[in-house]
Amino acid sequence: MSDDLPDPTDGGAAHRGSAGLTLLAAALGFFVLTLDTQVVTVAMPVIGTELNGDITALQWVVSGYTLMLAALLLSAGALSDRIGASKAFAIGLAAFTVASAACSVAPELGVLVGARFLQGAAGALVLPASLALVRQAYPTAAARARAVAAWTAVGGAAMAAGPLVGGLLTSTLGWRSVFYVNLPIGLVALIALIRGPRSIPRPTPFDLPGQLSATLALAAITYAVIEGSVAALAAFCVVSAVFVIVERRSAHPMVSPRLVRRPAVAVPTATGLALNFAFYGAVFLLALYFEQVRGLSALETGLMFLPMTALITMVNLLSGRLTTRYGPRLPMALGQAVLVGGVCGLLALQHDTPRVVQAAVLLPFGLGAGLAVPALTAALLESVDADRAGLAAGLLNAGRQFGGALGVALFGSLAGGAVVTGLHTGALVAATVLVATTIATLVFVRPRMTAQAPQDEPFARSGVPGSGAGADRPG
Template identity: 85%
Template structure:
């Protein structure tokens, strides 16, 4: 009897150990993925100077990454199921680490942009697989909730620390260090995964025509905005129409038309896109504004962004409590209003604006984003049954990533020729208009839970 109890205790301890390593690997993967989006933005002006690139080239360095992440996220979940989450995570993290090394040694902007595309593709595989690993390692609801909180906090820590880390690395070691920092993190994550249980693959439908047409449409519209190409605009229109036709006819569509017809799905998805459009478009130009217009170093620029990113992490927690008391629609709408105020505050920035005013303009970005994102996620997940939760979350994340890519593309295009302040002002007007539309939609269309039948794939 004693031997049996000892064996059971050893088995439980081994499970806890392997689950802890799995969680550590998943959290590191999410951390490095989030960190990369923050550290690179601060290094952009220095990259442009050293590699002789203008705003258009820098737009592709940022947008190329988020574009691939957005385009492949929806299908990446199916890929994770088909080959197993542990294998998908290992492939994604290894590819992301290798692409980071390629970014670090890039001799010219063309090579850097190509490596950033590879980083985004690897990140699309990595992100859903990391959360699937957590789900598999912790089968009970209570333990899983704690593990997901750890996983989420890893992203929050990366978001808060990213600008400062990026500025510090760029100032002390050069811009290449913001990519090299991913290498040790990626290697530690892969080592932690070695002791984790292997995930079993299962059959999962893969919508190849939908994936191809979606990728072409997103790439074409991004190219059209950055390069102001009529041909790319036409390609986007054709690819988008093809995507709609394919999804309506597919037995297992990547985005079921019935899903996006639900206001409680469509509005949060559109809101997530609008938030990232305004947020990342503004942050891209603000980094140029701080360093090129006001002459701040990369480290000083990181410090300027630090209160904003720290606020996002803090307000995320407060948003959850507010949503519990008042329902998620209030913080979702309130967050958009606050962020809209921050976007309008960009109109006050000039070449001689004091630093204290610049810092104050950034605060509503952190508060608004921190309030709205957890709430819109809650609204969306409440609108679908468990069988569609993963697909709905994938739709939201893909929309947010594409919104960020489109925001950088448009805001950067408005500042073409070095007119950073004028670009900020024009971008602020566009961003405020987009947020006004989604805020109105939130107030008018989002209502209590109306769910989609998980068996309805059309």
Template identity: 60%
Template sequence: MARPEASSATVAPCPGKGTRPVPTPAPLHPEPEIMTTSPRRSEPETMTTGTSRRAAAVDTVSSPASRTGMTLLAAALGFFMITLDATVVNVALPTIGRQFGGGITGLQWVVDGYTLAFAALLLSAGALSDRLGASRCFAAGLTVFTLASAGCGLAPTLPALLAARVVQGAAAALMMPASLALIRQAYQQDAARARAIATWTAAGGAAVAAGPVFGGVLTSGLGWQAIFFINLPVGAAALATLTRAPRSSPRPVPLDLAGQVAAVTALVALTFAVIETGQDGWTSPVVAAALAGFVLAAAAFVLIEARTRNPMVPLGLFRSRAVSITAVIGLVLNLTFYGLVFVLSLYFQQVRGQSVLTAGLMFVPMTALITVANLTAGRLTARYGPRLPLAGGQLLQVTGFLALIGVGPHTSTMTLLALLIPIGIGAGLSVPPLTSTLLQAISANRAGTASGLLSCARQIGGALGVALFGALIAGEGSATFLTGLHTSALIATAALLATSAATLTLMRTTRPAGL
């Protein structure tokens, strides 16, 4: 495992001004010759000493440790906003539909417009974070996200709401890899970084658990607009916190414009194909055309990156087993988890006949434990390294998915809640060490690109899970639905067993030269 470089002890970061010398406290006693030559100077000397002491006290408040904590707090608040906005909207969709109309397709794009922009721009945003500086990109994304949230709440028509949601997704894409890059740059020691990543991940877990509850309370009490306006104070707090965090150094290299265009085109085509598959099926001409566009754009991207002098995503990144395997594991984790949530949401309502509110509450024990597991995973990773917690989390999810194979239309509620608990705990244990493994494997100036790659894989995995598992449960009757549910659980089990084996046998965090 590559050891992080030690940071200098002679300078301290200063927000907005790079580095500056740490002030040396003034002597406690004035020089004797000064006192002899001019006794009247004793008072000014005392004032100078007091000023130095006050300056030292101010410097202690804004110490590197304090500014590192501010970096983590800003990154966690940003991640909370991104995740909350992806989960809080679902509950409000019927209310939005009653006001604007637009049918099921229009309401789907309230969610999918955000997802499409988010997933398609993650890779490019990660590269921009490294090129322009993580703090600058995070601040820009946070500002735009907050303003777009206000635009969503003030939208007078459904098209205006959809446009604001796309802007939100683009801003979220800029924030996500930059937030992880900030943590990678702020925490040089592996153990401290693992705990910081656990805190960052726990913020997302809290948003997952709070999203349905916030959505229901705000929509019923203040109207659907409130689910977007809630981002305004959170965004303002995150921006205020970011001003106290150190600024990241940019990496001045030429912009790989051709690579950016090819990557965005490929990811837009793939994400659009996956979204439309859930509605039209894999054989739809629109889906087939989108998949063909993805293949062509992806091939062009690889050729461009192989030939350009300053590629957006150096293909050498994939020489690292840690980078390649974490991307695959991230895809599988989101595919299985979000595919399961989608299928079970319909199972609770269509097979068991439960209300929308009851169906949402069924997930609370699972999602609430994710946050606790995130924090526990940070401590485990700091003590034992990332491999064992990551493999253990995936294997714990396997036990839950295997148990779901026996679920029927009359399975008791308590049994269902018990079966979901290992899936929630396992998911919470897996993500922090997954992220730690990736950030250990690359240098700080590539953290944005690598984080964008992992986030992109996870977003695509979530969309694939909904499309794949949704296709398996399609059909008439509860028997067909249950067959699809059981098949989905088997697929999830097999995929997680494969990634668990890869974690234990193949994963290393050694950094290839130049990365």
């Protein structure tokens, strides 16, 4: 669908209906991707018990998904442009649904990990294409802002409900049901998409050497952390050097070296990585702590996480107001400081810690992440021109996804067979990283908003952890 199509808000009922179906499809795609990250984390301890998997295998079940999402998100927007957003969304969501079915019937952990890799690769195509579809369906800025607000709210609802849904499904129907739930949602989204208009492909450059080297580099460092492999660490260094050389010499680099060298871009990206590193690393081990150490059921574990995830969604709105009034530096720094407090609170968790203390430790995670993520996204978009916003947002969200994968890998590796010890050690590492990014925020981020972020990218202010905003281009 091209940008010169009639505005669905001003046209007839047919246009409004078509736009509504497109928005429904896009929102359901975002919903199922966000829900999947939450429900699977709660089901991890039960999966490990039933499939005889140790903590290393469980790390790959979680990290395999986020690793592929991070690696492929960098160029997924360009691929969506090349083949058209509607086709990219349909292919990605169909593949995600099939991969979910494969997860649900996996007879062993090796098959489950492989299917999770496929889910991540498919999700990387769905996420940017869903946003491109919304942009095409609502050509005017005002209508699009309302549509993207609905899209973001759906992701927030998935984030808040995910732990409870995962716990409820795992406790009543078994862990395989957390993957079954993706099938009907994916099917409804595809049916809605069929009724909408087709996107027009555009000849967008695609940096294949950059994509391959980036994927190999991220896979190597994740493998090195999880498996403790020196060879993988060496491979990461070599492939990373190749990636830098390739991007410097490419006429159409996937990641512009000049963009990455700018502190106004590098600091928000590093902050997003650090936040997800601490958040998802801690959540991974907390799920094991609640179920394996404290003996809670999957449903009780989901209820423990519910106040934290609900707080993220509510605080996102407060962060937006603070950013508008005071600029992004205050909520960014404050959010990180609060999250440092939450991470340090993990040191209080022992084998006999009262339930009320366990619940209290989680609240700073929701408050800190909810404050910092929308602000750092706004800071990044303020620092680039409108025609670079898609690239910058893609870089940011790829960094955040990789931070989550690395957090799960490192926290899990530190735990070994001692979950409480791993939580304490991981907390110290995460706190150190967050203190460093907080200092960088105070030094390099502007105290005030000097210009509004481009009105065509309102979705990039979404504060839902794990959400992507790298595909603001029409497909």
